[in-house]
Amino acid sequence: MTLAVGNKTVSIHHLLSNQLTQLGIDPQQTPTAEQWAKLVSAVSETYKRSENINKGLQANADTLSTRVETQLLPGTDNRDLLGTVFETMGDGLCTLNKEGQLLLMNPVAEKMLGWNQNDMGGEYILDAIYPFGSGPLSPTQRLFLKLQREPELDFPEAIFRSSSGHILNVSFSLTAITHRGKFAGAVLVFRDISAILQTQVELSNKLEETLFLNTIIETLTSTLEINKILETLCSELCTHLNLPHAAFALVEKPTNKMKIVAEYIADDGPSALGEIITVNDTDIKEKVFNTHKTLYVSGKPAEEDADLREFNLHRGTISLMIIPVVVRGRVVGTLGLNADQPRHFDESDVDLVQKIAAVAGRALEHAILYKNLKRELLQKEKAQKDLVIARDEAQYANEFKSELLAKVSHELRTPLSSIVGFSEMLDMGVYGKLDGDQGEVMEQILRASEYLVLLVNDLLDISRLEMGKLVLAHNEFKVQNLIDRIERDMRRTALKKGLNLSVSVDPNMPRTLIGDIDRLNQVLNNLIGNAIKYTEQGKVEVNFKMENRRNWSMTIKDTGIGIPYEIQEKIFDHFHQGVLENFEHSRHGFGLGLAIVKQLTQLMKGEITVDSAPGKGSSFKVRLPFEQPPIPVAADVHASAETRAMI
Amino acid sequence: MTHMPDNYEKVTPHAIIVEDEESLSTIFRKAINMAGYSVEVFANGKDALERLEDLTPQLLLLDLHLPLVKGDEIIDTIRKNPAFDKTRIILATADARFGSHIESKADLVLIKPIRFSTLKRLATRLNPLTLN
Numbered sequence: 001m002t003l004a005v006g007n008k009t010v011s012i013h014h015l016l017s018n019q020l021t022q023l024g025i026d027p028q029q030t031p032t033a034e035q036w037a038k039l040v041s042a043v044s045e046t047y048k049r050s051e052n053i054n055k056g057l058q059a060n061a062d063t064l065s066t067r068v069e070t071q072l073l074p075g076t077d078n079r080d081l082l083g084t085v086f087e088t089m090g091d092g093l094c095t096l097n098k099e100g101q102l103l104l105m106n107p108v109a110e111k112m113l114g115w116n117q118n119d120m121g122g123e124y125i126l127d128a129i130y131p132f133g134s135g136p137l138s139p140t141q142r143l144f145l146k147l148q149r150e151p152e153l154d155f156p157e158a159i160f161r162s163s164s165g166h167i168l169n170v171s172f173s174l175t176a177i178t179h180r181g182k183f184a185g186a187v188l189v190f191r192d193i194s195a196i197l198q199t200q201v202e203l204s205n206k207l208e209e210t211l212f213l214n215t216i217i218e219t220l221t222s223t224l225e226i227n228k229i230l231e232t233l234c235s236e237l238c239t240h241l242n243l244p245h246a247a248f249a250l251v252e253k254p255t256n257k258m259k260i261v262a263e264y265i266a267d268d269g270p271s272a273l274g275e276i277i278t279v280n281d282t283d284i285k286e287k288v289f290n291t292h293k294t295l296y297v298s299g300k301p302a303e304e305d306a307d308l309r310e311f312n313l314h315r316g317t318i319s320l321m322i323i324p325v326v327v328r329g330r331v332v333g334t335l336g337l338n339a340d341q342p343r344h345f346d347e348s349d350v351d352l353v354q355k356i357a358a359v360a361g362r363a364l365e366h367a368i369l370y371k372n373l374k375r376e377l378l379q380k381e382k383a384q385k386d387l388v389i390a391r392d393e394a395q396y397a398n399e400f401k402s403e404l405l406a407k408v409s410h411e412l413r414t415p416l417s418s419i420v421g422f423s424e425m426l427d428m429g430v431y432g433k434l435d436g437d438q439g440e441v442m443e444q445i446l447r448a449s450e451y452l453v454l455l456v457n458d459l460l461d462i463s464r465l466e467m468g469k470l471v472l473a474h475n476e477f478k479v480q481n482l483i484d485r486i487e488r489d490m491r492r493t494a495l496k497k498g499l500n501l502s503v504s505v506d507p508n509m510p511r512t513l514i515g516d517i518d519r520l521n522q523v524l525n526n527l528i529g530n531a532i533k534y535t536e537q538g539k540v541e542v543n544f545k546m547e548n549r550r551n552w553s554m555t556i557k558d559t560g561i562g563i564p565y566e567i568q569e570k571i572f573d574h575f576h577q578g579v580l581e582n583f584e585h586s587r588h589g590f591g592l593g594l595a596i597v598k599q600l601t602q603l604m605k606g607e608i609t610v611d612s613a614p615g616k617g618s619s620f621k622v623r624l625p626f627e628q629p630p631i632p633v634a635a636d637v638h639a640s641a642e643t644r645a646m647i
Numbered sequence: 648m649t650h651m652p653d654n655y656e657k658v659t660p661h662a663i664i665v666e667d668e669e670s671l672s673t674i675f676r677k678a679i680n681m682a683g684y685s686v687e688v689f690a691n692g693k694d695a696l697e698r699l700e701d702l703t704p705q706l707l708l709l710d711l712h713l714p715l716v717k718g719d720e721i722i723d724t725i726r727k728n729p730a731f732d733k734t735r736i737i738l739a740t741a742d743a744r745f746g747s748h749i750e751s752k753a754d755l756v757l758i759k760p761i762r763f764s765t766l767k768r769l770a771t772r773l774n775p776l777t778l779n
Contacts, residue, residue: 413741414668417760421674424763430677453760 092170094188095177100124100140103185112170112192114163126188129160143174148183151176157197160190169194209352226367230262233335233356233363238264241349243337245269248325248360249277250333258333292331294323294354319343321350323357327365335360398466405463412456420449458592461522465599472603473516476629479509479544485521486542490528497532499540506545509552514627519600520554526593527556527620535560535617547623551606555621562614571610572598597622660705660774664688665695665721666739667714671759675708675739678763682770683777692716696724703730705775709753711740722752735773737766 092109094102102117102125110116113129120128126140133139147153153174160168172190176183234246247263258277265271319339324331335357337345345353425431427442434442464470483503494501524542531540538559545553563571572594601608606624662684666672672688680686684706689695693715699707707725709718718738725731738753739761755769771777 410741413759414671417741418668418670418674420760421671421678421763425674425677428764430681430763449760 090191092188092190092192094125095185096125096188097185098144098183100126100144100186109190112162112168112190113160114166129162130158131161132159144186147174147176147186151178157193168192169197205348209348209355226364227262229363229367230360231264233360234262234264237335237337237353237356238266240352241337243339243343245272245338245340247272247336247338248333249336250325250364251331252276261333292324292326294321294350294357319345321345321353323353325357325364326361327368332361332364402463402467405459406467409456409460409463412452416449416453416456420446420453423449455592458596461596462592462599465596465603470600470603472519474514475517476512476514477517478512479505480511482517482520482524483544485517486524486528489521489525490532493529494532494540497535499532499535499538501528501532501540501542503542504544506543508546509544510546510626510629512629513552514629515604515624519604523597523600523622524554524556526597527554527622530593531556531558531560531618531620534558538617546626550626551623552626553621553623555619557617557619559617562616562618563610563612564614568610568612572608660684660776661702662686662706662708662770663695663698663702663704664708665690665692665713665718666708666710667691667712668710671710671739674763675761675766678766679706679708679770682767683774684770690714692718692721696721699725699731704734706735706737706770706773708737708739708770711738711742719752726752733775737769737773 089106089108092106092112094105094109097103101122102120105113105115105117105120105125115125115128124138124140126143127138130139130143133142135142137145143153155173156171158170158172160170160172162168169192170190171193172188175187175189177185177187230248234248238244238246244266245264247260249258249260251257252259260272260275260277263271263273319342321337323335323337325333325335335353337353423442423445426434427439427446461470483505486501486503491501528540528542535558540559541555541557543553543555543557545555547553598608601622601624604624606622608620608622610618610620612618660683662679664672664675664679664686666675666688667690669690672690676686676688687698687704689698691714695709695713696716699721707721709721711718713721718740722736722738725734735755736753737755737757739757739759741759754773757766757769
């Protein structure tokens with residue numbers, strides 16, 4: 001069984017195993033292997049024991065044969081010794097003469113057979129205790145005839161009959177006694193093997209049970225549909241115990257009622273599948289729930305048993321067993337076995353059924369774990385999908401925004417060209433000299449137009465920076481050219497406000513640098529423009545410095561109003577509302593310019609920092625990586641670059 | 648040189664402006680005129696190309712996005728003809744994204760909005776009479 005997760009196919013067993021292992025539960029149901037090992041060792045032990053018994057019997061027989069031989073020898077009296085052997089032997093022992101008549105039997109033999117020496121002396125004891133077989137010969141005749149051909153007869157498993165007629169499971173051997181080459185009699189040594197046989201039967205049952213559990217566990221691991229598993233358990237149980245009906249009922253939440261979810265019905269019995277049982281309604285179930293113990297009612301007519309009445313109404317149940325199904329210490333359901341005839345459930349039945357219920361409990365636990373796992377996986381999958389969708393949407397929205405900015409910026413340029421062009425023509429007197437206030441108005445229009453151009457350019461820059469479409473030039477330029485541009489672009493603005501604009505260059509600063517002079521100029525213009533804008537009196541200082549071997553910097557310092565501490569970190573965010581709302585002087589678009597400066601600085605692999613004290617002034621520092629120009633050559637500023645900067 | 652007057656170096660230089668936006672062509676015409684050129688204006692690339700078969704201007708001011716024939720196509724066409732070797736080309740575009748891409752094709756690339764004074768100054772600088 002596999003579960004498709006995304007485009008991957010993952011084995012559920014694998015997933016489940018992992019999950020179970022993580023939870024400290026062994027998913028492989030190792031008890032099976034253990035049971036097997038125990039069983040195999042027990043069986044092998046039994047065989048060894050049987051072998052030992054036979055060997056022991058043989059040894060005893062051999063010893064006695066020698067003793068008896070000695071006893072029969074003339075002139076030798078070993079009666080005392082023999083008596084001791086007789087007394088101390090753990091096995092039953094009889095000595096027979098050559099006709100098969102009993103000579104002696106030891107106390108063990110007397111006890112086991114229920115005969116005593118006095119009663120049986122001279123009797124054909126084998127005919128009495130081993131009265132089996134057919135044909136004209138008696139048991140004694142048959143065995144003695146055989147014994148004369150084979151000096152030793154072994155019967156590992158045989159049945160003797162006691163004086164009271166009880167059957168004894170024995171292992172016996174019959175050994176011939178020869179005297180001077182002639183057959184003189186026999187020694188019979190036997191041992192009660194009832195206990196061993198019992199063990200063997202038990203082992204055989206155990207084996208059967210283990211095989212049965214094994215089948216069930218195999219079913220468990222091959223399918224995870226819980227109802228199917230429970231159904232299999234019911235069916236196997238009924239077959240195994242020869243019952244007509246078995247059913248699993250599980251507690252349903254939130255009603256706390258039980259529902260029959262799986263069953264097995266022999267023949268055409270009525271189905272109880274889907275039936276709802278209120279736990280309180282049936283005392284027997286309630287007992288099972290409260291005690292966690294198996295309850296079974298055997299062989300009583302239903303009328304006499306209050307617990308059974310309810311069930312009897314449905315299906316004529318006579319014998320019943322209700323076993324709790326426990327998951328993590330809680331009864332989650334019951335396994336019920338019903339018989340329509342008096343049925344005795346012995347201990348091994350109960351034991352087996354309880355094991356099955358335990359298996360069912362584990363199966364349920366697995367199923368619950370699996371269900372949870374599956375739900376978790378689905379949730380995870382959904383969350384991932386949602387994230388991807390959200391990300392795509394955000395990306396799309398961002399791309400759309402950037403595209404829109406670029407488009408708007410582009411579309412604004414043509415009408416702006418007209419406004420700027422005509423304004424300037426009027427201002428320059430191309431269409432005649434302006435009178436009175438007309439010149440001042442014209443200048444206002446021009447300033448507004450220039451600001452508009454700046455905004456349009458900023459919009460385009462932001463969109464290109466965000467789309468990653470802004471490519472920096474990588475050219476050698478003279479630092480002096482950058483300074484000249486500052487003078488050209490900003491000097492007049494500073495002077496208009498009565499501010500002193502000074503530019504200083506650190507003596508260690510190289511004369512040439514590598515980079516994008518236009519973009520550096522843009523960064524400087526933005527920062528110097530801001531400094532002038534927010535400074536009413538005092539000065540604006542620009543300093544170029546070689547920080548160390550790897551970095552150079554541009555610092556723009558003013559004696560202006562400074563930046564409130566709470567917004568110092570936010571001033572580089574474009575469109576930051578907080579900045580625009582709180583910073584009273586920012587009505588001329590503080591946000592975009594600094595955002596572009598920051599992004600350009602980052603694109604140049606540099607960084608910008610601000611140090612400002614409200615009321616005292618601000619200092620912006622742009623640190624940039626230094627790249628050594630290959631060979632100092634005369635700078636040739638491309639005309640186009642220059643003109644672009646002038647616009 | 649067949650289209651050129653013999654006294655090419657001495658007479659008023661000629662400029663051709665190709666710009667579909669009328670208000671802009673008005674500004675361009677005035678700026679270039681004030682820079683000492685005689686000026687002809689065409690509103691689409693096709694008309695301009697036809698005129699360029701008969702005449703070799705000293706200055707060609709083109710918009711990039713033009714109806715019928717695009718500005719860069721006009722440049723490609725005349726650059727193949729050695730007769731235009733001395734023609735200075737100014738490309739005006741509102742599309743800043745293409746600025747660097749076509750920079751190499753023109754002598755100057757101006758990104759709109761173009762200041763009147765800037766255009767006048769540049770055109771003056773490119774005027775052969777002024778240069779001499």
